Amino acid sequence: MTEPSKANRNLYIYAGVAALLLVMWVQLALSVHGESISWDEGDHLFAGYMSVKTGDLGLNPEHPPLVKMVAALPLLAMHDLRVPPLQNRNFKVEAFLDGREFNAWNWQKGHLYRARLAVTIFPMLLALLVFAAAREMFGTTAGFIALALVAFDPNFLAHGALVTTDTAASCFIFAAIYAFYRYVKAPSAGRAALLGLATGLAFVSKHTGVLIVPMLIALAICEIIRHPRRATGETQDCRKTLTGQMLGALALAAVISLAVLWAFYGFRYKARPAPLALNPPLAESLSTISKPWEGKLLGTIARAKALPESYLYGMADIQAVDDSYTAYYFGEIYPHGIHRYFAGVIAIKSTLPFLILMLIAALAIITRRFRATREIWFLLIPPAIYLAVAMSSQMNIGARHILPIYPFLYVLAAGALVRLFSSSKFWIYAAALLLIWQAASALRTYPAYMAYGNELWGGPANVHKYLADSNDDWAQQLIATQKYLDARGIKDCWFVYFAAGVTDTESYGVPCKLLPITETLYWLNYPLDVPPVIDGTVLVSAGDLTGFEFGPAPLNPYEIFKSAKPVDVIQHGIYVYQGRFEIPLAAGLSHAQKAQNFLAANNSAAALDEAQQAVQLAPDSVPTNQAMGDALAAQNRRDEARPYYEKALHLAQTVQPEFQVGSIPDLQKKLAAK
Secondary structure, three states: OHHHHHHHHHHHHHHHHHHHHHHHHHHHHHHHHOOOOOOOHHHHHHHHHHHHHHOOOOOOOOOOOHHHHHHHHHHHHOOOOOOOOOOOOOHHHHHHHHHHHHHHHHHHHOHHHHHHHHHOHHHHHHHHHHHHHHHHHHOHHHHHHHHHHHHOOHHHHHHOOOOOOHHHHHHHHHHHHHHHHHHHHOOOHHHHHHHHHHHHHHHOOOHHHHHHHHHHHHHHHHHHHHHHHHOOOOOHHHHHHHHHHHHHHHHHHHHHHHHHHHHHOOOOOOOOOOOOOOOOOHHHHHHOOOOHHHHHHHHHHHHHOOOOHHHHHHHHHHHHHHOOOOEEEOOEEEOOOOOOHHHHHHHHHOOHHHHHHHHHHHHHHHOOOOOOHHHHHHHHHHHHHHHHHHHHOOOOOOHHHHOOHHHHHHHHHHHHHHHHHOOOHHHHHHHHHHHHHHHHHHHHHOOOHHHOOOHHHOOHHHHHHOOOHHHOOOOOOHHHHHHHHHHOOOOOEEEEOOOEOOEOOHHHOOOOEEOOOHHHHHHOOOOOOOOOEEEEEEEEEHHHHOOOOOOOOOOOOOOHHHHOOOOEEEOOOEEEEEEEEEOHHHHHHHHHHHHHHHHHOOOHHHHHHHHHHHHHHOOOOHHHHHHHHHHHHHOOOHHHHHHHHHHHHHHHHHOOHHHOHHHHHHHHHHHHOO
16 A cells, blocks of 8 residues: 555656646746747847857857757748848847847747747756755655745746746756755765766856856865764764865866867867857957956966857956946946845845745744755855855846846745744745745736836836846837737837847837937947937837936936826836927937948048037037047048047046046047147
């Protein structure tokens, strides 16, 4: 009778796990079916498709290839896909603009949805690993609690089916630490090999996968230090033996992980097949890193060809980009990231059940009612290291950048709850209530998981007041926007769209004329015709409504919409306005952009005409005055250009100078020129 009952019990467990995984997958699949391509997906998907089809790993070297390749696999069977030709532009411009065309031409054929379904393998595997880890550490009940928490986590549901790297990184970072946990419990070459495999997959998921290295070192040290204390009669020789064993396991894992990394790059150093080359070259990318020692280190590795060129290029790009991001936090715009940013993100973007569970777990540990020392270290040290690195970063753009901390903490919370069950039935009821609450939070937010915010902050409708970018608006609302406009017969409209330039709005049936954003003006060079006054229906993405890309007033050309009352909101991310709005700065910046383009084409007369209009519309703007100075200088009218350069420099130094500091050296150089 014993064996059949055990078999039945296992059957029920497997059925329960399968049911929760299915519920999670259905949420993922249904939610992204109604979402347009988000900010980074076009870039990732096109780069992944080209890497699989042609072996070109240089179109999107800023991210490792695993997720992109997996997303591209279902596309290989689609023989009617249109593929834009390469134009040898800067790698980011090439990948994003070609990605825009690739999606615009093919999304109605279902290529994006196929890719999104393919990458759901990562959140599903993560959820399964969370169950397995919690079950092994604390029992089957803990496994189900942890699994349910992940299956109904709005942040994993928001990103789990997108062609982006964050969920895969979360999966394999957790997998690597769990593999090491299993190794220290029962050392074997096989378990060390699994650690190497998981670590290698983390490396090729996202560059932050390298944080596994300090995590493993810290955990190994903890094991070595505490080992003699937990076993009587332990000698110094035993500690040395354990140290040697750890070093051997980590060395084997390192070899395997590097083999996995090289395998995904085709065991080829060069990022691109001949005759293609990275644009700009790796050496130039290394020179842009603000910390010279990092550039020298990566340069040394490159000369030794110890890691693939594309992987090193991505590491360099991360460091360079980290210095350039502005941050939006609780209504304020900052020129760089701030250390407290992710504390606010955790408070707003985490579910209240999670925050309550963290408090319960902390109290259980402090009062020593939860005393699983090894497990606690394995579940606390990795997220602590990850969060510390994230908080030191300048890149404050979304909760997705700290997703890897949540699986560890969910397992910890589940373990603490189960330990408390034996003390009182109250904790059983509390656990049930928290799980129901977690599920309700997710279901209430469906399908707009990206905008999730917990109840203390007013829910999804209020997240934009405190956070921006992929915390609430990653430009994924075009399908809903098209339906909204079509239902109301709106054909004449304007759109300040967060992904203007990298996503083709017309391919989604959105008829609105685009207004400029920083990417179209200063990066992608996507000129737009902008009048100083617009009438009728105006749509503004939540990300642009905050003004965090341009900076605070008076640098933000769309400041007027902050005080205007929207008539509607689409999926918590697109604000709809009706009326007459003056946007002279947006028009002036557009003319300044056109002036610079004419100068690049050696047409100084046309450039001067555009610059004059720019200055007339926005006389107190650095870009417009600089464009006027440049246009005059191009006609050798340097004495006339000087006052415009001087005014531009004065404005850069006195009007929100921390947001305009990048303009100062160029203006000083132009004023110093004879």
